[in-house]
Amino acid sequence: MKLVMKYVILYVNDFEKTMDFYKGILGLPVKMQQDTYVEFDTGAITLSINTRKDVKELTGLNVPEGSAPTQTFEVGFVVEDVVATIETLRQQGVTILKEPVTKPWGQTVAYVADPDGHYIEICTSVE
Known part of the structure; x- marks a missing residue:
């Protein structure tokens, strides 16, 4: 089996504040956005963010608040x-x-x- 890392998703509380940090402050270009799910182009690995609430609803996983x-x-x-x-x-x-x-x-x-x-x-x- 060969595993290839393609992306990392960070679960976030404040979508707008986090978007400002990664896009505005760090200057990462947005590769794709669907509502509160965003992929940033960082080279070989994509860095993504999504709200904890959205991840919980989409996956059914126990995502802690805060x-x-x-x-x-x-x-x-x-x-x-x-x-x-x-x-x-x-x-x-x-x-x-x-x-x-x-x-x-x-x-x-x-x-x-x-x-x-x-x-x-x-x-x-x-x-």
Whole structure:
């Protein structure tokens, strides 16, 4: 069996605020939108958002309301200049969780949060 990752869907509380974050602040182009389901073009992997309410109705899965008090994953974006990107995000009011730091393997990494508290890693590629 060969599995190929094509997309990740984030469940969100405030659709408009989250759209503003990913489209307006991060500048991700919208690939497709159907009501509260949106796909952003991020390259090989599509990042999608949908409201918790809509996901619950569509799937019948037990989708908890509200943001989780802890996170168990992160979404990562590779950029050329982490320090400049973090400064731009800071000026736009994005919550900075961890300032840029260079790891022992040479990668520069920082963390921000989206409106639902999902961890977003902003990093350079691994050399």
